[in-house]
Amino acid sequence: xSLSLALLLAAGTAAPDYGNTQLPDPRAExxxxxxxGELRCVVCQGQSIADSDADMAADMRALVRQRIARGESxxxxxxxxxxxxxxxxxxxxxxxxxxxxxxxxxxxLLALGAWIARSSFRKRR
Amino acid sequence: MKxxxxxxxxxxxxxxxxxxxxxxxxxxxxxxxxxxxxxxxPAFELAPMVPGKPGxxxxxxxxxxxxxxxxxxxxxxxxxxxxxxxxxxxxxxVPIDAIAIHDKGPAVAAFLRRNGDPYSAIGDDxxxxxxxxxxxxxxxETFLIxxxxxxxxxxxxxxxxxxxxxxxxxxAATR
Numbered sequence: 001x002s003l004s005l006a007l008l009l010a011a012g013t014a015a016p017d018y019g020n021t022q023l024p025d026p027r028a029e030x031x032x033x034x035x036x037g038e039l040r041c042v043v044c045q046g047q048s049i050a051d052s053d054a055d056m057a058a059d060m061r062a063l064v065r066q067r068i069a070r071g072e073s074x075x076x077x078x079x080x081x082x083x084x085x086x087x088x089x090x091x092x093x094x095x096x097x098x099x100x101x102x103x104x105x106x107x108x109l110l111a112l113g114a115w116i117a118r119s120s121f122r123k124r125r
Numbered sequence: 126m127k128x129x130x131x132x133x134x135x136x137x138x139x140x141x142x143x144x145x146x147x148x149x150x151x152x153x154x155x156x157x158x159x160x161x162x163x164x165x166x167p168a169f170e171l172a173p174m175v176p177g178k179p180g181x182x183x184x185x186x187x188x189x190x191x192x193x194x195x196x197x198x199x200x201x202x203x204x205x206x207x208x209x210x211x212x213x214x215x216x217x218x219v220p221i222d223a224i225a226i227h228d229k230g231p232a233v234a235a236f237l238r239r240n241g242d243p244y245s246a247i248g249d250d251x252x253x254x255x256x257x258x259x260x261x262x263x264x265x266e267t268f269l270i271x272x273x274x275x276x277x278x279x280x281x282x283x284x285x286x287x288x289x290x291x292x293x294x295x296x297a298a299t300r
Binding site: 019060 | 259260
């Protein structure tokens, strides 16, 4: 598999356009597709690269597929892009100082709801 | 306690008002900034784009003098608008190299004939590989690379006439 890919790449122009062509291995393609849904197209900023028609998005899809085919893990590819474009490029933001509120707000709201419910039940009694 | 609470909604409204008004005053920055600024230029090697002009490799940079790396394309309209500023920078002794995105040799040659040629080398980045490795998200963008091969600055969008002096100063402040 990786040998045939290496041969394809060596042939240069004979390599398929992975921006718009699926990988031959369905498992690798599924992996690539899952990652593409979580990466932001940096040109058309509201879309994932899976949804976007921009040339740049096709180039990013090609990058994802080629690296998956080479055996790289989706997380390594995501990390490579975050190193260059920042957390912005990923739709699955890591927990950090800036995103802590994003992750903890649901828990805080749930706790607040429980507290309000408790006090209002107590009043009724 | 209860009395004071009556002012809470108005207070919250005031806070929200200030936040939204401040957001409206400030022009939105929709540029995607490369996080490679202050980091070494990634290694790359690109074939020549037009006959008679060398291709571009990362080894062209970091040779003791700062250089500009312009990301452009012959199909890009803002790149036409930027061309006079690049020519002005070249005339003031600023060395400029380029990578051309999604482009063809004859198209780039025609672009250079029409708009002038400020470049010492142009690399062919037909699939945006090097552009992505730089954390660049569109054309045109220009990177200032210092004499040690580090990315010092990223100028997003076309360079305007009023930016030329600043860029010359940035170059002078960079080693």
